[in-house]
Amino acid sequence: MTANGLMQIGLYLVALLLLAKPLGGYMARVYEGNLPAFVRWLSPVENFFYRLCGVNPGQEMRWTRYAMAVLWFSLMGVAAVYALQRLQGMLPLNPHGFGAVTPDSSFNTAISFVTNTNWQGYGGETTMSYLTQMLGLGVQNFVSAAAGMAVVVALIRGFARHTAETIGNFWVDMTRSTVYILLPLSILLALVLVGQGVVQNFAPYKTVAMLETIAYETPKLDAAGQPMKDAAGNPVMEKQTAREQSLPLGPAASQIAIKQLGTNGGGFFNVNSAHPYENPTPLANFLEMLSLLLIPGALCYTFGVMVGDRRQGWAILAAMTVMFVGFLAAAEYYEVQGNPAFTPMGVDQTVSATQSGGNMEGKETRFGIVNSALWATATTAASNGSVNSMHDSYTPLGGLVPIFLIQTGEVIFGGVGSGLYGMLVFAVIAVFIAGLMIGRTPEYLGKKIEAFDIKIASLVILIPPLLLLGGVALAVMSDGGKATIFNPGAHGFSEVLYAVSSAVGNNGSAFAGLGANTPFYNTLLGLAMFFGRFWLMLPVLALAGSLASKKRIPAGAGTMPTHTPLFVMLLIGTVILVGVLCYVPALALGPVVEHLTMIGAH
Amino acid sequence: MLKELRPAVVSFLVLTLITGVAYPLVVTGISQAVFPDQANGSVIVKGGKAVGSELIGQSFSDPKYFWGRPSATGPMPNNAAASSGSNLGPTNPALLDAVKGRVQALRDADPGNTALVPVDLVTASGSGLDPHISPTAAEYQVKRVARVRGLRAEVVTTLVAEHTEGRQFGLLGEPRVNVLKLNLALDALH
16 A cells, blocks of 8 residues: 555545534534524425425324334335336427336336445436436435434434434424435535536437447347347357447436435446546545545434534544544555465556555546445445446455345444444444443443343344345355356356345345346345335334333443443454354355465466 | 325325425426536537547557546447446455556556556456556656557657546545547647
8 A cells, every 4th residue: 555545545534534523513413403503594495395294293102103104105105216217208398209227127226225335237328218217216325315314313313312202303303304314415425526527417328439439249140130149159259330429418416416325326327436427536526535424424423413422423433433544454455465366467566656555346547446445445335336447356355245235234434324323223232232242231322132132132133144144145055146147157146145244234236247137136126125125114213212211220340331442342242253154154155266366367 | 993094195196296206306406507518428528529528438459549437338338328347356366467468468558668567457446437647657658659649658648637527626536638629629729
């Protein structure tokens, strides 16, 4: 790692941590209804909106009603995104005349965007009309993120309150997340991105002449549209030339801003933020990466403010940051090493002032190794899933990092809302383990952690491995699952492992070689995303309800402080240990075997 | 249970209008007014004709041009309407064959050049549309381009230097050379 590389990473972390306090403090005010002056003028509009919806913003909900609201709202989203895709051929703003998306792909994409996963089985610029992108996918980018934020705020209220029946009003929390937090940040980011070169228009794709004519071959088709084969069974190829290039356009910047801020990750174009129109410059890249972890980081501070002890928020943020840096170091290290198979071919992979070197397959020159590995780590620590390089082409252990990060439950920053609520569940488990060690009833933030709470927390921790490992097993045992594996050998297994991890973890990134736009994967991954989201969200709300109803007990001599470095280490240990215990065997079969094969051959 | 149905429907519709219609329209309006070039694809216009985008790489295989990053898009390389990486894993024989072939093509086009081949010249970019190569990769090709075009190497070196962008603010990203702009400038020399 060069000095410049360390400085880029250092600047990123410093910016992230410096912004946590102002943004986190602002969010706490928003959720407590104490709006700062610069947004208070919107209050009448907000109240008019509640009247329209028939919502009394002052009326709070028990956890069951809060959960019902989340589910109804998500259901609306699934129906709308599904319908838009199926009907886009008949709807306006479709300059390229894209037809209806297949039913299985529409189902998958609808679940994907409503669950804040943004797994993409399709290629944006070849499938979705501008209308579908805006009204379907763009809207879910906001509201699925807002739903996650609402749920974490409900959980925080569970800790902050005592002997209370209710945990807040979903409609209020969701609306405020959208209007006061996500929307202003998105407008700001979108405009800066356009200034850097991200496209934003409603024009059809633009055709330009190319400097050099390209000669290429395509399979020759017979009258029935099937590829023709010669006597030996090889496909017959036809020579073609291209003199023009078709530049994809559309309202990209507005969607890219929220896909980063809302930890959505669904790209406007197929290759996501590796596309020069989606991420044109190093500055654009820096801002997109920063906005990816911005809200998850700041929510830790919001948590500290709302529970009345900021040190608690800093402790959580510290645990996240320490783990993040560790994983980042591993990813950077292995990607800089490059591919040992290239060296004997006379390829120069060294790092120098004039080339990034390292494993450049699937990476962009403007980002190099440093920013590619940093992005890959950030996007899988969070449940974002956007990419600026192709993870499938990472070195085996460089690629293990994103898979394992997803498998830790995306609690290292994590998705907006979902990351922090996952981490708080781990904190509950951590105090429980500590309690077992010293033989006392565990407490967290003045709340006695009892059998019911531990059962719920265990569910949240055990459901993902069950879905994930079960799903992988199903895929590798069935023909439908194996048919579209792209890379041979252990790497092929890693592709399936990554895909199911990504779906269950609501991440959305992929080892994209796997052909996932098939009825098998669209269905399997669609269900994995659905259960991976709601089977965790509902227990978390139940936990919120249980915590809110408890009495607050004063800290005594036997209370373990939860803002100390000791607790931070305990929390890190819990997260890593659960991840390792669940997933090491699967990781050994994929990335680890491939790594040993690779170094063994050279 | 049905109590939350009305708020779900109404709030969904209203938020769709705000985030799905008003938001992109506002951003488009401001972008078109303030950054019209960038918002419309940073198109390069030469003599009234659009000859490409400074952000989207084109494919070059003629020895008189600088070559860019290999592209894995289909059916032709640098197909801007269908961005894609190769997704080949590090131990996939197809990747090793592809790299071997690219090294050979570079060597064939420039037989006297015994320097090591810079890695970014033989590995496919993530987007398949990478407009840049590293300064090392440009330097590797200077002698070939100069020879084929009958130019002195210093002239080409100077041109490369003029088209080399440093890290943004001296810190962010990697130094790089825009291949299309460099090749357009080469053609303009004659």
